[in-house]
Structures are given as structure tokens and as C-alpha cells.
Amino acid sequence: MIMHIITSLGVGGAETMLSKIVLGRKKQGLDDVVICLTARDKIGDLLVSNNVQVYYLNMNSFSTSVKALFLLNKLLKEYSPEIVQTWLYHADFIGGIIAKLRKIKVVWNIRQTKFTSLASFTTIIIMRLCAVLSYFVPSKIVCAANASLQQHAKFGYSRKKLVVIPNGFVAAEDIDSKILNELKTELNIDTGTLIVGTVGRFHHDKDYLTFIKAAAIVVREKPFTKFLMVGKNLDVNNKTLMEWISAEHLVSNFILIGETRNVNLYLSILDVFCLSSISEGFPNVVGEAMLKGVPCVVTDSGDSKFVVGDTGTVVMIKNPELLAIELIRFLEMSNIDRISLGQEAKMRIMQNFMIDEIVAEYSLLYNHLSNNK
DSSP states (O other): OEEEEESOOSSSHHHHHHHHHHHHHHHTTOOOEEEESSOOOHHHHHHHHTTOEEEEOOOOSHHHHHHHHHHHHHHHHHHOOSEEEEESHHHHHHHHHHHHHTTOEEEEEEOOOOOOTTSOHHHHHHHHHHHHHTTTSOSEEEESSHHHHHHHHHHTOOGGGEEEOOOOBOOOOOOOHHHHHHHHHHTTOOTTOOEEEEEOOSOGGGOHHHHHHHHHHHHHHOTTOEEEEESTTOSTTOHHHHHHHHHTTOTTTEEEEESOSOHHHHHTTOSEEEEOOSOOSSOHHHHHHHHTTOOEEEESOTTHHHHHGGGSEEEOTTOHHHHHHHHHHHHTSOHHHHHHHHHHHHHHHHHHOBHHHHHHHHHHHHHHHHHOO
16 A cells, blocks of 8 residues: 655645546555645545545644644554655655654655745755755655756755656546637637637746736737636736736736636637746646647746657747747647647647556556565
């Protein structure tokens, strides 16, 4: 049995990937257990609804942390898992040490690629401590991206223990064209209007200012283009975002959706997807867009270049001019050519990054470690 320990179970890349792995293994008759260091959240509810055993330790202060550590140790003793798979630095540190003390094999999972000045002091300290502990605690360290592996090797992590297992995707059913046309009508998008979209939370690393500046350049050439933004705090209540858009006189060109559970619906009406990030690991949203048959223009951040391959285009970070040039090039393609490129993108994901193959890679790693006592 595999026990997964993760810092939180809110909606995020690591949390989503954990759920895909656990649910994928469950389909194969393998029942993993999940322990969350903090409080109940959405991904946890998803797991529970699929009959996965989830425990919450509710760590939020010194006193609750001490109690949580005793409970974690008790759960490890009770279940005696063959492998403990930890996710994110805090869980790698806490879960890794306690599991190691109980002589249980540990696998860390690393998502981060690049640290910015906005990274918390505590996170940086724990990451540095984990670099030292990487030689003693984990048997293997799984990175979601090649860029993450290279960066953590530079940070001092044990190079021989670092491996890459990319994120995996689940094919979603195509959405009826009638529903997509109704959505466009609801958003006041005329038939034939070209739509560029981006998805993510409002965060420094996403560099939405560059996206907006690139949009301004595109609109000079193609004034009727619409720009769709989907994700947490990407809405009209975000004063900073609205100031950026207003400064470029683009209020009528932008449609801000905010956070939604139905991201695939919005991806399905896009003509081009754009990623403007200055830092990424393995960009899930690029793969999701490609799987919907949307060609992508991305910045050279994390493993974005690796994900799109030759089905999209890559530009340097923080360069709105180059980003705009490539967006215009894609928008000026004929519909047939753009759709054809989107289908090539879809095939690339289906052939290389589907979740069943990724679950198999994790299970192969677990079996290898279990068989090497």
C-alpha cells in the first residue's frame, strides 16, 4: 500500500496530480491512503467521493502541529505502508523525516522550477534543508519537469535520486457545438471573432502584464480580437488587473471569467492559447489546451517548450513584442491550417502524456522500490 502525504488539498497542480494518480491506481484495484497536513479542501472532497481514505492533520499553529506529528506517526504505524509518497516541500520535509524514522521507504515529489522574490522565507529554508536531507531521506525524488530536475540539482539535491515523471492528462468528451455557440452568445462574442485565451491564477509568475501588452499590439493589427482570461482572481474585481487592461485601452477586448470548475468549456471556444509565464514547472494548462485541439503560443518557461514540441511556438519570457508577433501569425492562419495544427497538438498529448501511462510510471517506480529491500 502507498501512503501519500501532501501539504494541502486545495485546487492546484500537485493536488490535482495526486488525485489523478490515486484514482488511476484505484481503478487498478490498488487502494492508496492520503494524508493532508492542513485542513479539508476541494481535492480532498473529490477523493472521498471516490471512496479514497483521506486524513486531515489540521496543522496551523505550534500546538496543533505537535498533535499532528503524533497523529501522523500513529497513522504510519497503523497502516505500515510499503512506500510513503510526499508532495511539496513541507510534506517532503515533515512526512519524509517521520517515515524515514519508521524505516519506511520515501519518495519525494517536487513541482517547483524557479524561485522568485515572492517565495516565502519559510519555503526557501525548508527547500534548502530538503537539499541536505535528499542524500539520506528519500529513495527517489520525482520531478514533474526536466527544468525542475536541473534547477534542484543546482540547488544541491542528490542528482542520482532525481527522476522525471511528467504530469498526465485525462481525455474529456468533446462539447456539443450548440453549447459552445450559446456560450459565445452569452459572452457577446460574434460569430467569426477570433479568441485568444489564457488560464491560471493571478500571480507574479504568470506575468499577465506581458500578456496584456502583447494583446495591445495584436489589437492594432486585429482590432476585433477577444482575449479570454480564466482563473482565480482573473475577474473585474481585481483592481490591478483592470488597471493594466484600462491603461492599454482594451476593456472592450477582454473577457474576464474568473475561477470556474469548467475550464474545458472555455478552452473549447479558443482559437489560440497563450502562456505568458516567467516561471513554470510542467504547465498543465498548456497540455489541457492542446488536448482540446487548441494551438499554443508559450514563453520559454519550465517545460513549456517540451510540452508543445513542434505543434506550437515558443518565445522568450517578458517580451510582449515577440509574443504578439507569434499570436498574430497564428491568428492569420486559415481556419483549416489552425485547426490542423491544433489536431497535431492534441495527438502529441494523447501519444505522450495520457494519465494511464503516467500512473503506470509511478506504479513501476513503487514496485521497483518495494522489490529492492
